[in-house]
Amino acid sequence: MWNTLHVGDNLDVLPRLEPGSVDVVYTDPPYNTGNDFAYADRFRDGSHPDPYAGRHAAWTAMMRPRLEAVREALAPHGAVFVSIDDNEVAHLRLLMDEVFGEANFLAQVVVNLNPKGRQLGRGFATSHEYVLAYARHLPGCVVDGSTTESVDEADFPLTSPDGRRFRYLPLRNTNKKFNPLTTPTLHFPLYGDPVTGRVSVSEFEGSLALTPVFGDGRPAVWRWSRPRVDERPDDLECRVIRGRAGERADIFQRDWLHREGGRRKKLRTIWLAEEIGSTDTAVAELKALVGHVFESPKPTGLVRRILSTLPDDVVVLDPFAGSGTTGHAVALANAADGGARRCISINSAEPTREGSNARLAGLATVADITRARLEAVAERVGGGLAVHPSAEPPVVGTTG
Template identity: 90%
Template sequence: MPPTAAPAWNTLHVGDNLDVLPRLAPGSVDIVYTDPPYNTGNDFAYADRFRDGSHADPYAGRHAAWTAMMRPRLEAVREVLAPHGAVFVSIDDNEAAHLRLLMDEVFGEANFLAQIVVNLNPKGRQLGRGFATSHEYVLAYARHLPACVVEGSSTESVDEADFPLSAPDGRRFRYLPLRNTNKKFNPVTAPTLHFALHGDPATGRVATTEFPGSQALTPVFGDGRPAVWRWSRPRVDERPDDLECRVIRGRTGERVDIFQRDWLLREGGRRKKLRTIWLAEEIGSTDSAVAELKALVGHVFESPKPTGLVRRILSTVPNDAVVLDPFAGSGTTGHAVALANAADGGTRRCISINSAEPTREGSNARLAGLPTVADITRARLTAVAEQVGGGLDVHASPG
């Protein structure tokens, strides 16, 4: 029998996400990123069966219409997310507070991961009154926090300058105290980690047992109070070459202490916790996102997200993740998945959903021969498949 072809990196479903999402297998998606239609402060318009125009207060009516549109879609997203999965949603100030409350309701407040500030417009919006807004948000929630595989860290955020020392073989490292510097951990709260190690500052050698030239050392805080080690005895025995006994100058003068050599490159790859402010120079901006799209299919979408934003989110999960974008827009998520696979050999797959909502008369998209928003998504993902690889499957919703 001929070998089975690998599934396409990108799949596009054309149709209303409320029709498509229930046809996806429950628990079949690892991570969701989406950029839903924003409520810009004008009359919120979205072709939707859930819209409620009964509110006398126009502001309350717009917020209610937006949340009524989003609630069933977030509930449907929750159903297709695996227990270890998570959802990331872009939003601006107009609905950030309402989305936070809605996601607390749908996903549970206990499953909140982060509210990330994304600096997509470094120059700030110069039109209109008030401040020059230069940010949006990404709200992140786990499906079930205890099982969530999302790491709030990434290899890309590691700075080599943080590792200023070099071993004889050229490997870069830094020294970290082996004692736990957090005073919550002490001989009372962690008694098994308070024990004597033996070290020789002349040679640097460290061991759990006495040896010629060694001295017994117990962990202490800088003020002399008893502390605990970060490593257990068995771990010290497993990795003695990663420890070094050194003379240092403390508050009370010189003393001998034990340090860990923390290597820049280590088994499994080094990761660093991601901050909750993501700068344009790190992940791209609205301008760079427009340029990315223009290079593929032209300037046919007003406010796409940069692929760098999505790739940073992808970096927090394994490289074989099934990714979903229920409001696919210009196709940024599928593009980012293809770029990530091409870069690291991953096997991520992206399911994009977009409706066949008409593009505006006279718009760049309509003039480019793209009569619906889904046609923009299809055009971009087709170009991605041709230039980056991975293929594209397209399905039209019967709904």
């Protein structure tokens, strides 16, 4: 079963999940717009004299126990990703430092969800929100902050006789922190022939002895050890280059473009709408399944990018499931690559607004929206759906 929905306050449901049973959390909690929170706030004292500071304090009080419960559900190798806007990003960052530990911070991603910018109100046309990412325990975290989708074939302009694309990278380590004093084992001669391109750890007829140097002539180190050079000589080439002191021979790595998903590239911390989708994209995705019944859903592309940094069999948790974007994204990812991801979605039975599109469509609660979407996803994409109503205790430690 790819998707499971628990209906109820997440503060009641989360403690019933088996500790450490979740690999990754993505969630889009209610933003602090100045309105009352639908989620029960058992920690607010209402005594703050500054209404703005009081709003921040109330929002933080609502979020803290939920993030603490999320932390307990996360496996030691897991991570949490939380969407937020400018209203609370500063307070959420401090809160997550407190709950997850500042040392476990992964990234603060800027997400360009509204490319045109918001034209209402004063000031600038805001076109971004954020995703804050923290590991449960950074040294063991399975998140790989890279993906195959960000690799640009244009970065590999050369083609080998057998049709493979590649580029040249200096075998010399260009970082001056690495030099014969700091890394003496990587400073040694290699032998190369700039006519044939051949490279070897041993001298051969026609070869030149080459040691790594920086552009200014100071000694450098190689990026590869002798054994690695010996194992992969065909990935190296001796070439003549023009340096500051004129022409000289140097050794380069043929860096191959692997079309079958082998190459990955680090993700930048600005995610553009053309890469992951926008709020308009998200509304269209939801409309195609159940109608225009939720005001600000997130695009499935945002969640799928997060999933692309993780193994394809993770258990995903969304404690503020909203319109069901996370469960939808998990189903799409599984259908695309044959993965075995599972998603636990939690949403409260908060009433939809009287006269809203959702209410007119017969969806009395926000959880009804989540359920309607995930049912449509199960029908169109596959993977099924198990629903645990609020009156029924959730199945602990499983997604059905």
